[in-house]
Every structure is written in C-alpha cells, then in structure tokens.
Amino acid sequence: MLALASTVASTIASVLGASARSVILHGSLATGRFRPGRSDVDLLAIVDGGVTDAQAAALRELLSDPIDLHVVTSAVAGRPSRAPAVELYLGHGEFSRDVPADPDLPTELSEARARGRVLHGAPPAAVIAC
DSSP: OHHHHHHHHHHHHHHHGGGEEEEEEESHHHHTOOOTTTOOEEEEEEESSOOOHHHHHHHHHHOOTTEEEEEEEHHHHHSOOSSOOEEEEEETTEEEEEESOOTTHHHHHHHHHHHOEEEEESOHHHHSOO
16 A cells, blocks of 8 residues: 555646645554555645646546545645645545635644655655644
C-alpha cells in the first residue's frame, strides 16, 4: 500500500502542478496500523492558492477508494482554525469543493504534522502549524 500511496501522491502533485507544496501520508498507513479491506489511505495535499475546476475534475476522475484526500491551502495549514476551510475533499464516495468549514480537519492536520510521512514536497512540520 505504500507503493500505491507514493504513486497516488505523484499523481496528485502532477495534477496540482507548481501550486503543490506538499502531499503527506497520515493515518493508519503512516503509523503501521493499516488493515487491508478496512483502512483507507489518508492523504493531505497542501497547495499555494486554490484548486482550479480542471484540477478538481482531474483528481475526481483519477482517484477512488481507498484514497481519502483533503486538499487545503498553505494559509489554512499554516494557521489552522477550529473549523478550517477545505479546497477539495475526495473519499468514501464523496466529492466536495470549497467547504467553508470542516470541524474534523484540525485533527487531520495535527495527525499529519505529528506522524505524517511526506510523499512529495515539504515535510509536515514545514507546512503545518502547531
């Protein structure tokens, strides 16, 4: 599954282009608790600026379960609030754009910073504030 995560991270970075600052693996696969058939592959992409409609459409077409992807801006990751905005979410059969507030995201950001594994770009501590 690590090979899949690396390939998916490369795909995400390619679709997002120069705006991709980091793609971070976190969750059960990063911590060694992954269970095939039960766990998903948690990825966090941090971008400068936003996500274009074309980029969102490409990610939606290219990615599927067991991928669970959150895309946030570097401003959100650098200064997370209690319910930060999400540029794009894809996972568990859902696809959402421009989510104004996600109360679960601070936990994801904290976990990605503490136990995440960079698959592309800058390391978690360089892009996610405490």
